[in-house]
Amino acid sequence: MSFETTRVTARYRQNLRSNLGGRLIGAVLFLCAFVTVVTTVGIVVILFIEGLSFFAEVSPIEFFTGTKWTPLFTSKGFGVLPLISGTVLIGLGAACVALPLGTLTAIYLSEYATPRIRSVMKPLVEVLSGIPTVVYGYFALTFISPFIKEYLYPEAGPYMAISAIVVVGIMIVPIVASISDDALRAVPRELREAAYGVGASKLEVNTRVVFPAALSGVIASYILAISRAIGETMAVTVAAGARPNLTANPFEAVQTMTAYIVSVSLGDTPHGTIEFKTIFAVGLTLFFMTLVMNIISSRITKRFREVYD
């Protein structure tokens, strides 16, 4: 009896030990996952601390309603509206390019393309989002801008919002196409067959049955794509110029929030000054704009996802 007990205890101890090792491994893996939470907290804390110390010196009312953004000049203006208007101009412009193209691509890929064409075309479209954005900047500056100056708008300077709009629009096409394609393909076959059964043509099935059924996924992809366009940095830095400009004319040079942040960090503004703190205030604004859009997008996906079973 006592022999049995010692054997059980020994095995129990051994199990306990290996269980302890297992728990340790679990804890280490948990820490790995927790790095992502720390990252988010770090971003929020850093933006808030430096942003708040900026807003201690500049009133938020001046920041969000002022129309003059000249923090690096002697007569300082801290109105962020010109940067926001530049960002919105490029974001909405890119949406005008990407949403129709992306939607048509998604419909083509999911409803018309044969599996063979699809297997070639889908990766090709996705290459568009794999190209470094600085390469798009180069293309915009050396190809699209001169083209527009030559044929469409000779008065334009070397920098213009429109050529940034074109390349940013193209680079977010895969986001729209890919997510919308998934949404369209998730629409069950029965819905299509029922529509065909009552005599609908392919066009009618696609536009009146499949597309509305996939609408929530499609809209989520739109919002996500616009959010990506707003956060885009290098192409707009290279092609759109560096002049904060409250305008809706896409042929003028504008500066976006992201491009402003880059221009400060490329310069030699000393750390700790109010000029330098502007990047945190602008960064905070940018972070919240994209965060809100991303959350709306994922809410739509979650809440309005049609569950077909």
Add this chain to the structure above:
Amino acid sequence: MRSANDPPTSQSRLVLSEYQTNNVLRHLKGRLFYLLCLLGSLVGILLLVTLLNDIRQDGFHYMSKHFFTNFPSRKPEIAGFHGAIMGTLWVMGIVAITSFPIGVGAALYLEEYAIKNKLTSLIQTNISNLAGVPSIVFGILGLQLFVRGTIGYGPAICIGEQCGFGRSVISGALTLTLLILPIVIVASQEAIKAVPPSIREASYGVGATRWQTVSSHVLPQAMPGIMTGMILALSRAIGETAPIIMIGALTFVAFRPEGPLDPFTAMPIQVLNWISRPQAAFHELAATGIVVLLITLLTMNAIAVLIRIRLGQSGAR
């Protein structure tokens, strides 16, 4: 009663022809819509071809041995890409070393260890939100956290005179690691999910512990998928310009980094520097740099595809 052979009355003939024209119209509309979709999806590809062609035209004037061995210069004919290539190699090496274990560890935790509770779903939601944060915001994070060793409040982490890691290779690498972690984690999760449960059950059935099951059965099966995701994440990091500009990668570097604490430049930064000069010769240098960058990306993607094909056959899928 009319039989089918009876000629149609004038009224029904009218309805028929209306139906016919209507049908022709519907058919035509359908063809037009099909063409519209086809054209729409070709626009992006067409632009891609134009872009590559534009770069091909400009990108080979300065392509020579010197381009790979020289440092940048004010004279375009002797300017080179060496410092940028070495900088990118250093940064990417460290990014690979740090993001692989953390990313795979996090994915294993979420797929194999975590209980489905609020904390787990918080981590999961946070990962997908983090993937949508603009890269320049990661640059701001890296600038404070790694370059200056502070969160902006309270004391900075300093060793002697040096606070944080400074504008160095390691600062850039850690910033990019945080940037690509969401991608690595999600890709690894997908690969781990694809391992069939029967394999785990068999392993548990013969008495293996959770870690034994994970380390000797789940991970090896998931490895091709994980490696593919890892390579794709790294190729995203190579092209990232904004975050490493933020942490202060130099734009004119006439030396190569010898250690993780050295200042550095990287391929996209050097390209940006050449783009922002007005002379056409420097634009051609930029195009040459872009050719090198794109060939690197293409090679990495090809390797990812190869891994998927080669190892995928013996794997679970």
